[in-house]
Amino acid sequence: MNVLLVKPYSKSDHIQPSLGLAYLASSIRHKHNVFLLDMLRLDIRDSSFREYLKQKKYDVIGFQLYTVELEIVRKLLLIVRDISPTIITIVGGPHATVCPEETLKFFGDNIDFISIGEAERNFPLFLDKIENKDRNFSDVPGLGWQENNKININPTVSFENDLDKIGFPAWDLIRPQEYPPAQHGAFFKNFPIAPIITSRGCPIQCSFCSAPIISGKRIRKRSPDNVLEEIKLLYHNYGIREIHIVDDNFTLDKQHAISVLQKIYDSNLGISISFPNGLKVESLDEELLILMKKCGVYLISLGIESGSNRILKLMNKKLTVEKIKEKVELINKIGIDMAGFFILGFPSETKEEIEQTIKFSMQLPLIRANYFNFLPLPGTKIYHELLQNGELSHTDWSNFFFMTAPYAPQGITNKHLRSLQRKAFIKFYSRPRIFLKNICQIKSYSHFKYLLKRFYRWILS
Structure with missing residues (x-):
C-alpha cells in the first residue's frame, strides 16, 4: 500500500525533522511504499496540500498531532475526505496519546482512527488489517476509533525496552x-x-x-x-x-x-x-x-x-x-x-x-x-x-x-x-x-x- 505520513504546518519556527514519523516509516517500509511530507519545511499550506494529494494515490494517510495543530489537522482531514473518501486516515502523536477520546470527538466523522502511544509496533499491525480488509481492530494495541456512535479505545502495550530493536529512523526519506x-x-x-x-x-x-x-x-x-x-x-x-x-x-x-x-x-x-x-x-x-x-x-x-x-x-x-x-x-x-x-x-x-x-x-x-x-x-x-x-x-x-x-x-x-x-x-x-x-x-x-x-x-x- 501507499502510506503517506504528514507533519503538518504549524505556528512553530523550529523547522526540524520529525523523528517520530521517521521511526514510524522505518517500521513499515519493508511491506509498504512510504512517503514523508514535512509541510512546515516545504511551506505547504491547504491549497498546496490538495495539489500534492492529487499527484499520487494513497491508501493510508497518517498525521502527527500536537495540541496547537488540532484545527490545522482538521482542515487537512477535510481536504483528504474531499479528494478521496476511501483513503484511510489516522492521527497519532502527543495530543492523541494524552486525550484520545477528546481527539476522536473533535475530528468526528472526518477521521477514521487514532494511534495512542509509541506506534512502531502497533502501526504495522494496523496496516496489515487494512490491507487484508480485516475490520476487526480489537486486537491492535493503542488504536482508537468510532463506530455506531461509540468510541473504542484499545489498551496500549508496554513500552519497548530495547530501543536497538526499533532500528534507525528512515533518514533517506527525511x-x-x-x-x-x-x-x-x-x-x-x-x-x-x-x-x-x-x-x-x-x-x-x-x-x-x-x-x-x-x-x-x-x-x-x-x-x-x-x-x-x-x-x-x-x-x-x-x-x-x-x-x-x-x-x-x-x-x-x-x-x-x-x-x-x-x-x-x-x-x-x-x-x-x-x-x-x-x-x-x-x-x-x-x-x-x-x-x-x-x-x-x-x-x-x-x-x-x-x-x-x-x-x-x-x-x-x-x-x-x-x-x-x-x-x-x-x-x-x-x-x-x-x-x-x-x-x-x-x-x-x-x-x-x-x-x-x-x-x-x-x-x-x-x-x-x-x-x-x-x-x-x-x-x-x-x-x-x-x-x-x-x-x-x-x-x-x-x-x-x-x-x-x-x-x-x-x-x-x-x-x-x-x-x-x-x-x-x-x-x-x-x-x-x-x-x-x-x-x-x-x-x-x-x-x-x-x-x-x-x-x-x-x-x-
Whole structure:
C-alpha cells in the first residue's frame, strides 16, 4: 500500500525533522511504499496540500498531532475526505496519546482512527488489517476509533525496552541535509544538523511536563554502539556535522551518558553537539561536563524554569535557586556556553516572582535565554488541577502556544503576561556583551534574515 505520513504546518519556527514519523516509516517500509511530507519545511499550506494529494494515490494517510495543530489537522482531514473518501486516515502523536477520546470527538466523522502511544509496533499491525480488509481492530494495541456512535479505545502495550530493536529512523526519506540550519533555535555551530535520541522516557514528573505520559516514567536506552553507528551513518551518508541530542532526559542515567559521549569522542568524527531540549541541571557534574567539552559539546540548554524557590517546588523540579547557581558556575568554569529556559506565569505565580525570575536569568552567565509563557499541557498534573479548580476554561487550542499566553495566573492578565515576556527578551538581549556575543555567531545573510523574522515574531508581533 501507499502510506503517506504528514507533519503538518504549524505556528512553530523550529523547522526540524520529525523523528517520530521517521521511526514510524522505518517500521513499515519493508511491506509498504512510504512517503514523508514535512509541510512546515516545504511551506505547504491547504491549497498546496490538495495539489500534492492529487499527484499520487494513497491508501493510508497518517498525521502527527500536537495540541496547537488540532484545527490545522482538521482542515487537512477535510481536504483528504474531499479528494478521496476511501483513503484511510489516522492521527497519532502527543495530543492523541494524552486525550484520545477528546481527539476522536473533535475530528468526528472526518477521521477514521487514532494511534495512542509509541506506534512502531502497533502501526504495522494496523496496516496489515487494512490491507487484508480485516475490520476487526480489537486486537491492535493503542488504536482508537468510532463506530455506531461509540468510541473504542484499545489498551496500549508496554513500552519497548530495547530501543536497538526499533532500528534507525528512515533518514533517506527525511533528507536531513536539506533542512535549514537553525532547526531547534536561532543559532548553530556547524551544518548540516540532525537530531537523534539515545533514550526515551523520564521518571522525574515535573508538574508541567507531559514527557512521562507520552514516553513513559522509566528511561529506556539504546546501546552506545547503536547510537554511534547511527551518527556515523549520518556523518558519512548525509554529510551531517552537528548532532542535536533530544532525549527526554539524557543525563539522568550518568553512566549511559558517559558511555555514549565516550563512543563519540573515540570516533574522532569532530562533530559538534548540542542539547536543545534542555538537560536536568542537578544531574551535571564535573566529570560529565569535562567529557562533554572534549566531545564537541558547545552549548547546553538548561531547564531552569524559575528564579523563585516557591515556584520551583510547585513545579516539582527538586531544584533550588542556590543549586542552579552552583551548577551554572561549574558549567561556566568548564567553558561550555549555556542557554536557559524559563517559564513565566505558572499558576499562583505573582508579578513579583515573574520579575524575580527575569532578574535571576540576567544574573547567570547565560549567552541566551528563552522565556516561555506557561502552557497547561493536556494530561499533566497541573492541567488536571487547573480544570478541577475551574481556572482553565478556554477551548481555543489553536492559540495554545508558548508565545501567546493562553493562560495567566490570577491577578495577572494575559496581555500583561505577554508584555512581561517581551520585556524579559529585550532586557536580556539588549545588554552589549550578550548582543555582541550572539551577533558574532551569525553564519550568513539568510541566517540573519531568519533571526530578524524570529525577533519580529517573538518580540514585536
